[in-house]
Amino acid sequence: MVDESTRKTLSSIPLLQTKAGPRDKELWTTRLKEEYQALIKYVQNNKAADNDWFRLESDKTGTKWFGKCWFVHNLLKYEFDLEFDIPITYPTTAPELALPGLDGKTAKMYRGGKICLTDHFKPLWARNVPKFGIAHAMALGLGPWLAVEIPDLIEKGVITYQEKTEDAK
Amino acid sequence: MAPSTDWDEIKRLAADFQKAQLSSTAQRLSERNCVEIVTKLIELKLIDVIFTTDGKEYLTSQQLTKEIKDELYVHGGRINTVDLAKELSVDLNQINASVADIVRGKEVQLVSGYLIANYYLEKIAREINEKLQLQGQISVGELTLQYDLPAELLQHNVLEKYLGKIIIGKQDSSEPRTFYTEEYITRTKAKIRGALMGLLKPTPVTVIINHCNLADRLFMSLFDQLNAPGVLTGRQAGALYVPSCYTKSQNDWVVSFYKQNNYLEYDALSRLGISDPKGYVRRIFPNEDIKFLSTCAIGSQIMEQLETALEECVISKSYLDVVSLLPSVLSSTDIENVLDSLLKNNSKSTTLFDNTVFSNNYIESLKQSCMSITQKKAEEAVKSGKYQQFYLEKQLSKSADHSQGQVDQKAERREERRRKAASGKGGGGTQGRETKTKAVKKHQRSSKQAANDSDSDDASNVTKKSQTTLEIITVDDVEDIIKETLENEGLDDLITQIAEYLQGSLNQTALSIAKETADKLLQDANQSRKQTHSSSQDKINILVNDIKLYEKGLKFFPPDQQTQFIKYLLKTLGGDILAEFCKYAANQCNLSVQVDDLSVEQRNKILKDLSDEYKKPLAALNATLSEQNVELFYQAVDVCLSECGMILKKVDKKKDKILIQNHREKLIAELENCDDPALSLHMAVLAIFTIVTQNMLHASGRQVPAIMAYLKAHVKEDHFEQLQQCQELVTKYLTAPEEEKADFEDKLKELLPALKSTVQEIKKQK
Numbered sequence: 026m027v028d029e030s031t032r033k034t035l036s037s038i039p040l041l042q043t044k045a046g047p048r049d050k051e052l053w054t055t056r057l058k059e060e061y062q063a064l065i066k067y068v069q070n071n072k073a074a075d076n077d078w079f080r081l082e083s084d085k086t087g088t089k090w091f092g093k094c095w096f097v098h099n100l101l102k103y104e105f106d107l108e109f110d111i112p113i114t115y116p117t118t119a120p121e122l123a124l125p126g127l128d129g130k131t132a133k134m135y136r137g138g139k140i141c142l143t144d145h146f147k148p149l150w151a152r153n154v155p156k157f158g159i160a161h162a163m164a165l166g167l168g169p170w171l172a173v174e175i176p177d178l179i180e181k182g183v184i185t186y187q188e189k190t191e192d193a194k
Numbered sequence: 195m196a197p198s199t200d201w202d203e204i205k206r207l208a209a210d211f212q213k214a215q216l217s218s219t220a221q222r223l224s225e226r227n228c229v230e231i232v233t234k235l236i237e238l239k240l241i242d243v244i245f246t247t248d249g250k251e252y253l254t255s256q257q258l259t260k261e262i263k264d265e266l267y268v269h270g271g272r273i274n275t276v277d278l279a280k281e282l283s284v285d286l287n288q289i290n291a292s293v294a295d296i297v298r299g300k301e302v303q304l305v306s307g308y309l310i311a312n313y314y315l316e317k318i319a320r321e322i323n324e325k326l327q328l329q330g331q332i333s334v335g336e337l338t339l340q341y342d343l344p345a346e347l348l349q350h351n352v353l354e355k356y357l358g359k360i361i362i363g364k365q366d367s368s369e370p371r372t373f374y375t376e377e378y379i380t381r382t383k384a385k386i387r388g389a390l391m392g393l394l395k396p397t398p399v400t401v402i403i404n405h406c407n408l409a410d411r412l413f414m415s416l417f418d419q420l421n422a423p424g425v426l427t428g429r430q431a432g433a434l435y436v437p438s439c440y441t442k443s444q445n446d447w448v449v450s451f452y453k454q455n456n457y458l459e460y461d462a463l464s465r466l467g468i469s470d471p472k473g474y475v476r477r478i479f480p481n482e483d484i485k486f487l488s489t490c491a492i493g494s495q496i497m498e499q500l501e502t503a504l505e506e507c508v509i510s511k512s513y514l515d516v517v518s519l520l521p522s523v524l525s526s527t528d529i530e531n532v533l534d535s536l537l538k539n540n541s542k543s544t545t546l547f548d549n550t551v552f553s554n555n556y557i558e559s560l561k562q563s564c565m566s567i568t569q570k571k572a573e574e575a576v577k578s579g580k581y582q583q584f585y586l587e588k589q590l591s592k593s594a595d596h597s598q599g600q601v602d603q604k605a606e607r608r609e610e611r612r613r614k615a616a617s618g619k620g621g622g623g624t625q626g627r628e629t630k631t632k633a634v635k636k637h638q639r640s641s642k643q644a645a646n647d648s649d650s651d652d653a654s655n656v657t658k659k660s661q662t663t664l665e666i667i668t669v670d671d672v673e674d675i676i677k678e679t680l681e682n683e684g685l686d687d688l689i690t691q692i693a694e695y696l697q698g699s700l701n702q703t704a705l706s707i708a709k710e711t712a713d714k715l716l717q718d719a720n721q722s723r724k725q726t727h728s729s730s731q732d733k734i735n736i737l738v739n740d741i742k743l744y745e746k747g748l749k750f751f752p753p754d755q756q757t758q759f760i761k762y763l764l765k766t767l768g769g770d771i772l773a774e775f776c777k778y779a780a781n782q783c784n785l786s787v788q789v790d791d792l793s794v795e796q797r798n799k800i801l802k803d804l805s806d807e808y809k810k811p812l813a814a815l816n817a818t819l820s821e822q823n824v825e826l827f828y829q830a831v832d833v834c835l836s837e838c839g840m841i842l843k844k845v846d847k848k849k850d851k852i853l854i855q856n857h858r859e860k861l862i863a864e865l866e867n868c869d870d871p872a873l874s875l876h877m878a879v880l881a882i883f884t885i886v887t888q889n890m891l892h893a894s895g896r897q898v899p900a901i902m903a904y905l906k907a908h909v910k911e912d913h914f915e916q917l918q919q920c921q922e923l924v925t926k927y928l929t930a931p932e933e934e935k936a937d938f939e940d941k942l943k944e945l946l947p948a949l950k951s952t953v954q955e956i957k958k959q960k
Binding site (some may be wrong): 082 | 201202204207208210211212214215396
């Protein structure tokens, strides 16, 4: 199950109402609006809690998303690229988040850097269609994955800190 | 239009999203950072703060003090420092440090981990007062439990401080930890008074206290203020309350009982709850002369009564059964004690048997009634020789004392064993009294076995004593005599005892009587011995004289005939002399001679028994009798006489004549009275011989013809013929057969007067 803080975070993200995929023209816009609203809220919440951990933007149609996410371990910030597409069957199918930088570095990952989400995530998502959106996927999927995997990977020496690589941003 | 607006909106939202993502991250410091920063600051001693136990808050010490004070107020003025630490989530050490600051301010004090403000104490005082008013009584101990505060604090800082201000009541002077209200005291007093008034018998104080639900101490202190109708036996918890009405009724009962009965039983007194009866009686009757015995006290009245009765008994010469005059509760030892003291003055005139006092006079009268039999028995004893035998044995035993000692020892040991056995039996016996009384007294407790025992005792005593005392009169004898008298008086059970008592003195009397009698007898014997001495001497004198005279007479006969006469003379008169000697000697030797005339056998027997001094001469005399020599006989007689201390009187010639005359007259007188023809002839012949020869003759009938032959020459013819005829007839008569005797007798009888007259005639002629 998800832990207490995750649940708390989750509950503060507004739920979505429209069940529509990218093919559904009119309705997709509505859905996309709701996605944005949820994401804004989630980011705002994160910032308020001093827990900002990703940057995300999409193309015009809102079917392709990309950005960065980071994790602070021992006062060092490890940053990774993040990208994913909205699948055709969305929102029935959850988006497959991918960290291409970590591809081949951990067993808990599919080809192309798609993270291997926990057994809990998928049923949880299935139960909450169409209420869950991208924001939920981030909070429920990537957040816990990073928290578990990154310290492990750092420990193994798979990942090393890169001094100020993205500082320009 | 709609889709375009939608897309615009989406764009705008995407922009917002970006804006939201880029805007506000930088300025926010996370909690973690803050903690780190503050820790750093504290490390650098730039700030002085206290952090809470959960580490989420920081406090300055001023804030802590303030918070503690607030907490204290919130908790009503009392709070535990540990609770405070929890409440404020501050380390206990920090709390303690700031508490020390707070306590310095005098408003608050720290008592065994509690912070206590003065207003809290005031509040308690108020509560206590309420409680006190409600209960009437309160103790520090109780409060200590209730408030969980030290007694010391409550005592000094609350109760005593606010007493009279907030707490309205009174401190117990004897117990400073207890406080009362006035009403409570009054109420309690009333309660106690009520209880004490109601009590009629001695009651333990604890019972009263439990009943009234009071404290010991309070009861004791209040009791003194109450003027209670009674007294306490002590100040301890185990004391008794004795109501005065009880004491009074107790005293009344004792006094009235004593007045009525004149004695007091200790048991009865202790049943009334008097623990020291003797002391009590002494206290109640300080002026009375009371005698204290083992189970009761007796008043002087009873003693006086007893004394009077005793005097009366002495005067009236009767007896007094003490038991009937004494209260029935007295034990036998008590009775003994009373009697002891009573008889101390009077013992001379009384005798005590069991519990009955007899005046000596009464006993004396009983004794008197036994005197006759005593006398009789004593005399019997003397007569039968028992006494003399006993006396002799006693004499003997003195010499044999040595050997007897052993016997005595043995006897004593046996006695002792018997006594032990007897007392042992007594101890296990049915009557407790028996063990108390002396062993001597057991006799009158006439259970059969005891009686048997005593009998056997007596028997053994007799056998044992037989060497020291002779029992002339036995207990049974005495019993028989006094039995009737005593039974009439209803004193059956004392018979044996009295009899034993009497027997002792009676036996003594009997012994003395016996002794007297025996002495008298001895004296008599001595006197008679003296008399026999002279009479024997006289008799022997006479006999010797007679013999001499007869000897003279027989000189008239021819010598060949003389031996016959001498033989007869010695045999008869000599025998008499010997008999006389024998009698005398027997007397001297204390041999009893009952008969006056001794046969030859008797003489011989006596001779054998005689003591040596007499035996020899008398035996010699006896020997001379069988010989026909008068001279020898005389010599033997002389020896005997000297041995017997007798003398032979000189023969008086004149007296001889008178003797002969007397003899002659006697013969004639006898002849006159004689009817037997043979004897008449014999006497006539002897008389004529005496007349003719002026000498006496002693001859037997067989010698009559010899005398006749002699007389033939001296008497007239016709007289002789008559004698001749008479003699023939007598000879025939004596030799004749039985059937013819009557004829001759008749004839002789015819001749007798003639014969007698012949003798007279011859006498006249001379």
